[in-house]
Amino acid sequence: MNSHPTIDAMRTAAQVLSSGDVRDKIRAVQCAQDALDAAKAMLLAELEASKDYEIDGASTLNTWVRNQLRLNPGQATVLVKNVVALRDLPLMAGAAMSGQISAAHVRVFVYGLRHVGLEPMRQFEDVLVDVASHHEPAELFEAVKHLKDTIHPEDLDDAWERGMDKEDIAVDALPDGWHVTGFLNTVTGAKLKKVLDSVSAPHDAEDTRTGAQRRVQGLDDLLTDILGNGLPSDKGVKPHLSVFVDADTLEAAASHVKATTENPHLIPDPMPATEPAKLAGHGAIGPNLLMYLLCVSDFTAFLMKNGGSDRQAQVLNAGTAKYQPNLLQRRSVIARQHGVCATPGCHHTHLEIHHSIWWSLGGPTDLDLLVGLCTRCHHLLHRGRLNITGNAVDGFTFTTKAGRTLRRRRRSNYRQAA
Template identity: 40%
Template sequence: MFDTEVLARLEAMLDALADLPVASASDAQTCETLRRLAHAADRLAGLQAVWLDQMQERAAYEAEGASSTAGWARRELRWDVRQSRAAIAAGRTLRVLPAVGAAHRAGEIRRAHVDAFTVALKKADREVVEAAEDVMLDVARVCEPGELTAQLTMLVEVAHPEDLDRAYVAGMDKHDLTIARCGEGYHVNGFLDAVNGTRLRTWLTAASAPRGTEDDRTPAQRRVDAVGDLAAAALEHGLPSDRGVRPQVNVMVDAAWLAGLPGAEPPVLTGWGPVGPGLFDYLACGADRTDVLVAGVTSSTTPQADILNVGRTHRLATYKQRQAVLARQGGVCANPACGGTHLELHHVAWWDRDGGRTDLDNLAGLCPRCHQLVHAGKLWVVADGQRGFVFSRRKGARILEIEDHHRVQRQRLSARLRGLREMRGAPVAPPAPPPAREPVRARRCSRPRPDPLSRIESHLDRLLRLRT
């Protein structure tokens, strides 16, 4: 039986919570209350999506003279059409993917994570998303929505590589570049396709690097100055009369993809992202090639591409070694807690202090800030014995290992995707829901809680069961 009194009691509890003296709360109580309010708000957002999906399925909006669910929400909830459609789609996702719905009801994932699953369902076949649902839920439980979106995007790209080429062709049709006089200078506006945009970005990244410690220009100012220097050099020395100079753009290709193995990840244009087979053929046709032998991934705490060692005994790394390090780390700082892309090569076993060799097993690409922290003794990195590295930091009197949730989950996803191509031709039964897991916040909040919040949470649990 549907108990409407649950809603009345929830509203009463919200009134009691609003009457709590905010100023009298301690700092610890403020932090804890904010965490639990966010937790409750996410669960309520999921409830709204579930009920809006029911209104859509039953056409319940007609009972109040509305022509659609979105129209009813606009009139009664003051929602715009985009907000209503997003909530309705989220409700359908919670119904179509039972494990996702269970995780959201338990407060393990946020509404933004559900929205990421919704987008994936629109772009990929339903059975593809269902086949990787358990892996993706593990990503959602430990990572932010943006990381889940990135991994779901990779899932779609593996399942539908032909879409990458269609996107490239569509980008070529949008070519546009204008420069117009505006006030004290010029306004530049335009759209570049993947290849030309990557060329410009690659050059700008190198040309706009800070010039010494005294360079106080902003990154935007350095980019403008770099474009000015390029134009000045071209005008001074003359424009090139042939096409003999090739851009220094890198395309990373997995050997499994070249071999045509099912489920292999598509090539990646560094600075842009995955590309389809048509664009790869175009790039490979007129480009220099550097082969980097990759043997899967390391099995360390921070998985990386397992690249053949081409080290030398010189202190400074060779060009090929630097390219290998960039390929191994995907052009990103090796520190799991960082995303810097301006990399310096660091000897994990120091060259002068430890007698470390200039081999790939001993070279880690670090951004300047992380490199400085290592030499300042505030960040530690050691080899793990499996051609990978482990980073640690200090927290009070303890030294804590920095876990790389993102890379670990990506490797799990890559392993799962290897069989997706073979599964696309046959019906795939949805995986069994993952075993119930105790929400992280539930363990953190096991001590006595403020009464209004606890009572609100108990009413939320009852609301979650009303529909069934």
């Protein structure tokens, strides 16, 4: 190993530290540190070639680095990988030994050797070293990535196909909101990014919202518009958010929120112990959110009671003369199920109305015999993999193709309760 460039960098740092501008001191120290990092990697390359790490009882160079230099496994792995780059790319090694480029730049060259190849990296080594000498590691990475994309364009299609296999998106309910996770393929992700960029742009120079606030508000505005106008109705029922609340809860929430907003300096009386309002697909919500949703929404009232026959359901029963349930029947089924698929364990909220006694087998369009299923469960039923018996008064029973009864982990909401 030629140690002169490193020694020169250290000598320069020592001279500058004794006198000179503080900015020059910092730059000189950084240069010496980068040179020492490179020298350490070059010495490790010699150690690897000699296998002398075995003298200290280490079976690999990585183990020796962890034990003798007291580095964690991640740091040791990075340092050992840098050895390869410094050994195979002499121009880059010289720049590193003199402190012109940092260990972070060297790691980018390691990436290039692995993903671009030795020969292309050597062919463009002088250009890449020049980029590294004048720019930060991120700029160097973009240059190496561009070289990779130019030489191996087939890798781009491979990456796209891998993305297609990985794609997924989940929206899970949490006590304080919703958690969105997932992975989108190249095209779908680009579309989402374009939409978010468009709807989250600042309104004007006076728009002081943060980027996060603008993105969330823009997405909320977009979804509100789509739910209101952009989705087709399902037999008269447009896709919408559903909130289910007892009359007592609604009255108590209204009084509570009014008291807290009109007299914010006073400690309000606690809410009475009423059944909490529920947002379909999410769960219980508080009185303030309930009143907000009521303020911006339409609502439909249903008369409900526990047990027995529902007089309103009898009025809505259409007998066998009509196949399609009417709009009020559909809304009643959705309300009875709190907007969630009736199949135990399923939490989907976009529902289709099914005759528990099939219309083709003489089943009437009675409210007690109608059940709301998500599209997937509805398909499973008509493919013979799910069976439903019973009625809304006594409770529906769900069984699999093998005859196993599906049971829900919580008390059923689908008994006729009005």
